[in-house]
Amino acid sequence: MLCILRKRPELISSMRRLFCGEKNRLQSDFVNAAQELITLEKQQIQAVTRGDSDLAQLDLMVRMAQEKKESTKYALMAHLESHACAAGMK
Numbered sequence: 001m002l003c004i005l006r007k008r009p010e011l012i013s014s015m016r017r018l019f020c021g022e023k024n025r026l027q028s029d030f031v032n033a034a035q036e037l038i039t040l041e042k043q044q045i046q047a048v049t050r051g052d053s054d055l056a057q058l059d060l061m062v063r064m065a066q067e068k069k070e071s072t073k074y075a076l077m078a079h080l081e082s083h084a085c086a087a088g089m090k
């Protein structure tokens with residue numbers, strides 16, 4: 001295996017891209033932001049079905065979580081585009 005890598009250095013850079021630490025961090029940021037949004041949306045649904053009158057705070061938190069999810073998604077997409085480390089990319 002090491003012999004092959006020495007003869008084909010481009011394989012090493014492909015493997016580095018495949019196991020890109022920055023991609024993993026950005027994916028994890030996106031998943032966390034998406035889960036946070038889901039949690040807040042569930043709370044919002046419960047508040048509405050309970051008939052809570054003060055929904056403004058929750059509404060604001062949902063909007064902020066949506067923005068965070070979008071920004072983490074675009075950060076991940078920009079990284080995948082510039083670093084070409086998405087699964088299946090060459």
Ligand SMILES: [Zn+2]
Pocket residue numbers: 017020021022023079080083084085
């Ligand atoms: Zn990368």
